[in-house]
Every structure is written in structure tokens, then in C-alpha cells.
Amino acid sequence: MKPGQWLLPVLAVAGVVVAVLAVVRDETLPLRAATRAATTSSPGSRMDAGPFASEVTGTGVVEAGSGNVAVGSPVPGIVAAVTVHWGERVAKGTVLFQLDDRDLRAQMPSATARAQEAGVRLERSRYELQLADKLHDRHVLSDEQYRTRRFDIQADEAALATARAEVERIRLEIERRTVRSPVNGRVLQINVHPGEFADSGAQATPLMVVGDDEHLRVRVDIDENDAVRVDPAAPAVALVRGRPDLRTDLHFESIEPYVAPKASLTGSPTERVDTRVLQAIYSFQRAELPVYVGQHLDVFIKAPPAGPAD
Numbered sequence: 001m002k003p004g005q006w007l008l009p010v011l012a013v014a015g016v017v018v019a020v021l022a023v024v025r026d027e028t029l030p031l032r033a034a035t036r037a038a039t040t041s042s043p044g045s046r047m048d049a050g051p052f053a054s055e056v057t058g059t060g061v062v063e064a065g066s067g068n069v070a071v072g073s074p075v076p077g078i079v080a081a082v083t084v085h086w087g088e089r090v091a092k093g094t095v096l097f098q099l100d101d102r103d104l105r106a107q108m109p110s111a112t113a114r115a116q117e118a119g120v121r122l123e124r125s126r127y128e129l130q131l132a133d134k135l136h137d138r139h140v141l142s143d144e145q146y147r148t149r150r151f152d153i154q155a156d157e158a159a160l161a162t163a164r165a166e167v168e169r170i171r172l173e174i175e176r177r178t179v180r181s182p183v184n185g186r187v188l189q190i191n192v193h194p195g196e197f198a199d200s201g202a203q204a205t206p207l208m209v210v211g212d213d214e215h216l217r218v219r220v221d222i223d224e225n226d227a228v229r230v231d232p233a234a235p236a237v238a239l240v241r242g243r244p245d246l247r248t249d250l251h252f253e254s255i256e257p258y259v260a261p262k263a264s265l266t267g268s269p270t271e272r273v274d275t276r277v278l279q280a281i282y283s284f285q286r287a288e289l290p291v292y293v294g295q296h297l298d299v300f301i302k303a304p305p306a307g308p309a310d
Helices: 003-039 102-137 143-176 224-229
Strands: 055-064 069-072 078-081 095-099 179-181 185-190 208-211 214-223 235-238 243-255 278-285 296-302
Touching: 055 185, 055 208, 055 224, 055 278, 095 243, 102 278, 143 185, 143 235, 214 224, 214 296, 224 278
Parallel strands: none
Antiparallel strands: 055 214, 055 296, 069 208, 078 095, 095 179, 185 208, 214 278, 235 243, 235 296, 243 278
16 A cells, blocks of 8 residues: 555545543533532632531521510511511510501591490480389380380490490400501511501511520531431530631531421532431520621531441
8 A cells, every 4th residue: 555545545534533532621611610619619608618527517597585576567568567676676566667547547546436326325225224124014005016126225235335346356455456566676677668568378478587695506407318417415615607717516406307308509510409317406606606697607516427328
């Protein structure tokens, strides 16, 4: 074979090799990018090394000691006034906001008048019964007429009770339009303003959030695979993310006996979206750690080493 005849086969083989290398490189790029994203996360999302030789780790969310109370409205209506501010300390029963109640206040005078009218009718019936007693004793009034007077009193008493109940109903409806704090604590969030419509029932974004932030607690999500390793009597430590020098010991409060789907996702491409978690509640004093309600903490719970099945 002449030397020039080798050129075309050599070039064909080289082209095939280059094409294969290019395909392999394109397929490995996403995997490398995902690996770099998983291993070089930002300091704010990185979980620092724990203080125990063997431990269970979890992400915790700071809550108020009384729980984050999402304040709602018992009835839908237009907000007339908001009487508190962000961060304001409130006592139980403090007015938080007021719904427009002018329609109910307009009904009160007529309802009160009807109650007064029913009271007058009852007094008249009682007076007529006193006269009927004398006439009945003298056999001037028949038994039927006398019993009719007594029935009139019973009817007027029922009418008066109905009128007074209507007045009380309107008064309670007016009171329901004044939303008060259910706990002692601090106003953590305000999501309603005067003139806005406040709907009743559960809301994706609560109208207000109040809670006792003097005593804080942290709700820890523990992977279901580590749930059996959690001992309520074991020591636990919480660290502020990115600040391993800011840490505090935790006091165990309770474990919610239900493994629920994980609610908070990090967005990592390698994260399992079907993960279920066990939620454990720990408490600590605000003076022990300068954090805010809603802040994430890294929590480490001392635990025995994972078994072969783990």
C-alpha cells in the first residue's frame, strides 16, 4: 500500500477518538458542577463540625417560647386600625387591630329600643294580671280570661328575653371585631394595614405573629434514618451558622411523635425531596445566644455510633 493510502484511515480513527472524548467530557461536566456545588457551599449554609465524637445533626429553626402564634381574624372585614408596632411588647388581651364595626354599631340603638319596648309590654301585662287577680276573686273575670292574662305575661317575658339576647349578640359581634393578643410576648410580624381586607380562617401569610421571645426554643429536623439514635437525655448543642464560636447548650423539651415530610429544602441538586424528618423541641435562654426568631441553627445531639444498617 502506498504511503498516501494510510492517511484517510488514520484521520478517520482520529476523528472517532476526538468525538468519543467530547461526548464523555460533556456528560461529566454536570456531575462535576453538582459535586462542586455540594462541596463548596457558602459559609452561611455550611454545617460546622460538632462537639461530640458521635452525634446526630439537624437543622433547627428558632421559635418563641410560647410558639409562633399566627394571629387571625374571627370574621372577615376591613381593618380599621392597627394599634401595635413591630417589636412592641404586649400583654395577653392587648388590642392588636380593629375591624370595621360601624354596621353593627348602627344596629345597636334599634335593638336596644326593641328590648325596652318588650320590657314595657311585660310591665303592662303584669299590671293587668294584678287587676285580673282582684276581678277573678270577685268572680267578675272568667277563668279563661284570667288564664289568658297569665299566658300574656309568659309571652311578653319570652319576647323580652329574645330582645335582650339580640342586644347581647350584637355586643359580642362588635367585641369579636377587636382582635387581641392571646399571649404575653412581643409582636414579631405585622402583615396587615388599615384599609386592607382581613379574611378569616387559616392564611398562608398570617395577619400577625406574636410570641414570647424572652424564652426561646429551637425546632430541630432530624432525618428519619437517625431518629432511632436520638436520646432525649443526651446533651445537645446549637451553633449559629457560620459562627462556631456562638453556641449554647440546649434543654430537651419534647419530641413530636410523628415523622413528617421535610418542609424546608436547600435547593441542592443532590437533595432528596422525599426525605421525612422527626422534629425535636429544645429550649434555651435568649441571653445565652444572640439570635432572632426564625433564624436557622446547626444542632448536634450526642448519640451512639451508627450501626451497620445505618
